Amino acid sequence: MSILTAVAFLVIVFLTSALSGVFGMAGGLILLWFLLMALPATSAIVVHGVIQLCANASRAWLSRRYIDFRIVAIIASGGALxxxxxxxxxxxxxxxxxxxLIxxxxxxVWVPKAWFRFDAARPGHAFCCGVVAGGLTIAAGVSGPTIDIFFIRTHMDRRQIVATKAAVQVISHSIKIVFYAGAALTLSATHWGVVLLAIPFAILGTRSGNAILRRLTDANFRYWTRWLVTAIGAFYFVQGVWMVSS
Structure with missing residues (x-):
């Protein structure tokens, strides 16, 4: 990994962690894109998992009083399955x-409420969330928008949503790292050195995003979450179509 690429990686880790600190997702989608351009898919997913594990762990810790651990446990069981x-x-x-997939x-996130009434506070829905989101976390590397549809319609406020999702993602990324452990062994010591160096940047970015989150209203949080993930998803989809057709 060149010095320029390493510096760009550290900057992107900070910015994407800050973005996820505000919305509880989206940052991870951008970070994964950068990694997919630099590494094979399996290696990119496992590096992404390590960075996101640390970023989500710090976000969960900062907002720990808002975590609903019952929901976390049920979703985690579905993810393991x-x-x-x-x-x-x-x-x-x-x-x-x-x-x-991404x-x-x-x-x-645009599915009308009348079509599906997913609610992560309901055990059956939380377990289904774990199965679907857990599968996508491994298959595509991320699952934030999928998890979001189970939370965005709950009666939880923005702080509870971000905190509980962060705790869920800690477990999801841990499972993903174990799943792709073989790919982790193919990376050089230099790669892992840069990844370890990026962890403090992820934590600092999360703290910055958390400060912004406190200034948002619940209405603005939900509005910008939808548009942000839609724009990122459209970019990924066009890229995927181009790769398949070329």
Whole structure:
């Protein structure tokens, strides 16, 4: 990894962690895109998992009093089941598949409430969230927009949503790292050195985003979340189509 690429990586880690600190997602989508351009899909996903694990852990810690641990436990159990299923079929991703999956995810945040009434506070819905989101976390590297549809319609406020989702993502990324442990071993010591150096940047970015979150209203939080993930998803989808057709 060149010095210029390493510096760009550290800057992107800080900015994307700050973005996720505000909206509880979106930053991870941008970070994964950068990694997919620099590394094979499996390696990109595992590096993404390590950075996002640290960023989400710091976000969960900063907002720990708002976490609903009952929801976290139920979603985690569904995620573990999804990981087991993908392991049994020996799933291996590639950049085109990952891009298409991420590109389609934001469509879910526009589903009318009358069609589906998902609510993460309900045990059955939380378990389904874990299965779907856990599977997508491994298959595509991220699942923020999918998790969002189970939270955006709850009666939780923005702080509870961001805190609980952060705790869920800590577990999801941990499972993802274990799933792709083999890919982690193919990376050089230099790569891992830069990743370790990026962890403080992820934590600092999260703290900055958390400060901005406190100034947002719930209405603005929900509005900007939808448009932000839609724009990022559209970019991923176009990239995926281009890769498949070229």
């Amino acid at each position: 999804a990981a087991l299923g993908l392991a049994l079929v020996n799933y291996t991703p590639n950049t085109a598949i990952v891009s298409l 590109g389609l995810m934001p469509l879910l």
